[in-house]
Amino acid sequence: MKESVSALMDGELGADEAARVIAAIGADESLKETWSRYHLIGDAMRSGKLSAINVENAVSARLAEEPTVLAPRRWLGSTRRRSTVGAMALAASVSFAAVIAWQQLATPATGPIVAEGSVPVQVRPLQAVADNEDPYFLAHQDMTSDSGVLKVAYGSGVRH
Amino acid sequence: MQRVLSVLVWAGLPLTVLAATPANGDDWALLRRVKLAGQQQALSGTYLHQMSGVVESFRIARAGSGDNLVERRESLDGLPREVVRNGDALTSYAPDKHALMAAKVSAMRLFPALSIEDVADLAQSYTLRHLGNDRVAQRDCNWLELHPRDKLRYSVRLCVDPMTAMPLKMVTLGPRNDVVEQFSFAELDLAAPRDKNLLRPHYKMSVQLRGPGPVASPKTPLAPHVEVTGLPAGFHMIRIAWRGLAGANEQPVPQMVFTDGLAMLSLFVEPVPEEGRGERSLNLHGAINLATGIQGNQLLTLVGDMPEQTLSGLVKTLRVVRRP
Numbered sequence: 001m002k003e004s005v006s007a008l009m010d011g012e013l014g015a016d017e018a019a020r021v022i023a024a025i026g027a028d029e030s031l032k033e034t035w036s037r038y039h040l041i042g043d044a045m046r047s048g049k050l051s052a053i054n055v056e057n058a059v060s061a062r063l064a065e066e067p068t069v070l071a072p073r074r075w076l077g078s079t080r081r082r083s084t085v086g087a088m089a090l091a092a093s094v095s096f097a098a099v100i101a102w103q104q105l106a107t108p109a110t111g112p113i114v115a116e117g118s119v120p121v122q123v124r125p126l127q128a129v130a131d132n133e134d135p136y137f138l139a140h141q142d143m144t145s146d147s148g149v150l151k152v153a154y155g156s157g158v159r160h
Numbered sequence: 161m162q163r164v165l166s167v168l169v170w171a172g173l174p175l176t177v178l179a180a181t182p183a184n185g186d187d188w189a190l191l192r193r194v195k196l197a198g199q200q201q202a203l204s205g206t207y208l209h210q211m212s213g214v215v216e217s218f219r220i221a222r223a224g225s226g227d228n229l230v231e232r233r234e235s236l237d238g239l240p241r242e243v244v245r246n247g248d249a250l251t252s253y254a255p256d257k258h259a260l261m262a263a264k265v266s267a268m269r270l271f272p273a274l275s276i277e278d279v280a281d282l283a284q285s286y287t288l289r290h291l292g293n294d295r296v297a298q299r300d301c302n303w304l305e306l307h308p309r310d311k312l313r314y315s316v317r318l319c320v321d322p323m324t325a326m327p328l329k330m331v332t333l334g335p336r337n338d339v340v341e342q343f344s345f346a347e348l349d350l351a352a353p354r355d356k357n358l359l360r361p362h363y364k365m366s367v368q369l370r371g372p373g374p375v376a377s378p379k380t381p382l383a384p385h386v387e388v389t390g391l392p393a394g395f396h397m398i399r400i401a402w403r404g405l406a407g408a409n410e411q412p413v414p415q416m417v418f419t420d421g422l423a424m425l426s427l428f429v430e431p432v433p434e435e436g437r438g439e440r441s442l443n444l445h446g447a448i449n450l451a452t453g454i455q456g457n458q459l460l461t462l463v464g465d466m467p468e469q470t471l472s473g474l475v476k477t478l479r480v481v482r483r484p
Contacts, residue, residue, distance in 0.1 A: 134444055134450065135405040136426070136450055136461050136463045137444045137445065137450065137463060138264070139403055139405055139415055139426065139428070139463075140417075140424070140426040140448070140463040140464065141264070141265070141267075141268050141369075142369075142403075143399055143401060143415060143417045143426060144275075144417060144424040144426070
């Protein structure tokens with residue numbers, strides 16, 4: 001009978017046969033369910049998303065059937081001792097990881113990078129940034145930081 | 161320690177350098193967007209600035225737009241400093257005079273704003289190409305490189321957020337692909353800060369570096385017509401002023417500013433001093449160098465973000481001619 005339901009959905013049945021299958025679906029609850037499920041499958045395959053499935057009742061029913069777990073708690077002492085040992089093991093592995101990481105850092109990185117040389121970085125007092133009071137530098141800054149404000153019309157002033 | 165730090169720096173630069181693809185018009189349009197986002201995108205975050213021997217970090221917050229744009233950056237290490245943008249005005253703040261000088265220097269580079277005057281000027285001196293993908297401050301980004309057509313200038317690499325065109329990292333490289341200076345966000349939120357206090361200056365001493373309104377015109381309004389020859393192709397003069405150099409020379413001297421669209425170059429022309437300061441070249445700040453040379457009765461000084469060897473070469477070969 002399920003094949004007939006499928007054939008009906010695909011429009012492959014003649015009028016008489018279709019009327020017979022429709023009557024059967026109306027009478028039989030399990031066929032009605034098959035009819036809806038086939039339509040859901042069809043929708044899912046066509047649209048890629050599920051259209052309006054109501055799972056609320058089914059989920060509530062299954063939850064009601066789940067057994068409640070009644071088990072004694074573990075003896076606290078043993079748990080504690082185990083966690084201390086665990087923490088020490090964890091600390092040991094973290095410091096081992098740190099040693100590995102340090103060794104990794106100490107070896108020059110390989111692989112593709114932005115340039116063939118890096119900025120040489122020294123740990124130097126940053127005050128060095130402030131000591132740049134060269135008058136030419138400050139004059140250059142004065143004249144270049146105000147972009148767009150002070151322009152001259154001297155032609156280009158340059159001959160190449 | 162130094163080694164570990166530099167390895168950390170290396171580790172911060174994972175980049176899959178793919179075959180560089182040359183730019184088309186779309187890429188120049190992208191660079192315009194990068195420039196705009198770098199100046200205007202609302203944000204709050206922290207970034208690192210590395211240059212010759214120094215690493216410093218800043219917190220930056222930006223909100224509003226156009227004339228109402230407010231932006232504040234403050235140093236998180238070293239001397240306490242702040243740089244605040246308020247529409248067109250740019251002001252440095254600090255708790256004391258010494259720190260104020262440092263605050264002024266910090267205003268030199270306003271990452272993530274790029275120091276590109278006009279993107280249209282760049283194509284003459286630079287090519288633009290893609291260099292693959294990377295990840296900065298938890299964001300995926302695409303590398304874009306402005307590569308000079310000659311060996312005289314720096315290249316600049318930008319790792320750009322594909323959604324907002326925000327530059328997340330900027331690296332300046334010398335002619336041998338050595339990293340001269342770099343900025344990189346460590347964390348970034350592309351929205352105005354919730355805490356409005358992050359946009360207000362905290363220190364009492366201040367010095368205004370720019371606007372609002374017109375800046376005082378040069379002291380000698382009619383500068384003689386000066387023509388400079390021997391600069392690399394693509395450079396043109398954008399400013400000229402007569403100015404006294406504090407502590408160096410009380411007499412006003414002409415300062416001319418040239419740009420190729422990216423690099424800024426100042427040229428000072430002075431009479432040769434009696435107790436002659438010899439020829440010298442040095443690194444001033446990050447990518448900014450200085451070179452001095454004597455030509456006849458002129459002392460020429462070049463300051464700008466070009467490699468030191470380029471400046472010391474230029475100071476010997478360029479010619480300054482005054483025309484009546």
